[in-house]
Amino acid sequence: MAPHPTQNQLLAALPPGDFERLSPNLELLSMRLGDAMYEPDRQLEHAYFPVTAIVSLHYVTRSGASSEIAGVGPEGMVGVPLFMGGDTTSSSAVVRAGGHAYRLSRRALGVEFTRGGAVQRLLLRYTQALITQMCQTAACNRHHSVEQQLSRWLLWTLDRLPAQELTMTQELVANLLGVRRESITEAAGRLQEGGFIRYRRGHIDVVDRIGLQSRSCECYAAVKSEMNRLLPKQLAAPVEPVHWMG
Numbered sequence: 070m071a072p073h074p075t076q077n078q079l080l081a082a083l084p085p086g087d088f089e090r091l092s093p094n095l096e097l098l099s100m101r102l103g104d105a106m107y108e109p110d111r112q113l114e115h116a117y118f119p120v121t122a123i124v125s126l127h128y129v130t131r132s133g134a135s136s137e138i139a140g141v142g143p144e145g146m147v148g149v150p151l152f153m154g155g156d157t158t159s160s161s162a163v164v165r166a167g168g169h170a171y172r173l174s175r176r177a178l179g180v181e182f183t184r185g186g187a188v189q190r191l192l193l194r195y196t197q198a199l200i201t202q203m204c205q206t207a208a209c210n211r212h213h214s215v216e217q218q219l220s221r222w223l224l225w226t227l228d229r230l231p232a233q234e235l236t237m238t239q240e241l242v243a244n245l246l247g248v249r250r251e252s253i254t255e256a257a258g259r260l261q262e263g264g265f266i267r268y269r270r271g272h273i274d275v276v277d278r279i280g281l282q283s284r285s286c287e288c289y290a291a292v293k294s295e296m297n298r299l300l301p302k303q304l305a306a307p308v309e310p311v312h313w314m315g
């Protein structure tokens with residue numbers, strides 16, 4: 070069965086009339102791990118509303134180093150510059166958990182946004198929540214340990230994919246956090262010693278979510294609180310396994 074648009078929390082929050090007007094313009098897409106959705110300084114043509122996928126917004130330096138500045142899952146949308154006055158972005162958008170998303174053309178999004186009303190208010194509230202996530206991520210990457218960053222990243226990922234397993238190389242996680250792969254291995258080892266995760270042969274299972282939250286920094290709770298304050302639905306928080314390929 071194909072995912073329904075209302076599996077995206079922003080689309081689900083629209084009043085019936087707004088959703089009915091918007092839904093004929095939504096196109097379901099299958100998104101694979103590693104697919105590039107946006108490239109820096111190129112014209113943006115579509116907005117994307119993930120339903121079962123996660124998209125990483127990240128910045129790549131001239132040297133090739135990169136780090137994630139935000140993640141977008143079923144709680145949000147990719148393409149904020151389209152209604153904020155710009156048609157390009159300096160960051161990249163890459164799928165970091167495969168799944169599905171609904172695509173909306175730049176023109177259709179523009180028409181809905183300029184109508185004002187519920188669509189505009191909802192997208193602006195989401196933008197504020199996204200900015201909070203970016204600011205908190207920047208502070209976290211600068212001031213907190215790799216173990217705290219990894220804990221925060223795992224918790225955010227579990228919130229966005231409550232019923233799925235995630236396949237992810239340790240190298241990619243290291244790139245998303247902007248740290249060495251060896252640092253991720255060491256941090257995962259300490260979390261396992263504490264009984265918060267089970268790590269073996271390239272697989273990691275979160276077995277103590279409350280404990281993992283205690284090892285995370287305040288950044289996880291700060292972003293989650295702002296999301297819950299600004300957006301209509303709270304993100305789910307089940308304990309589900311996350312699988313990495315070593």
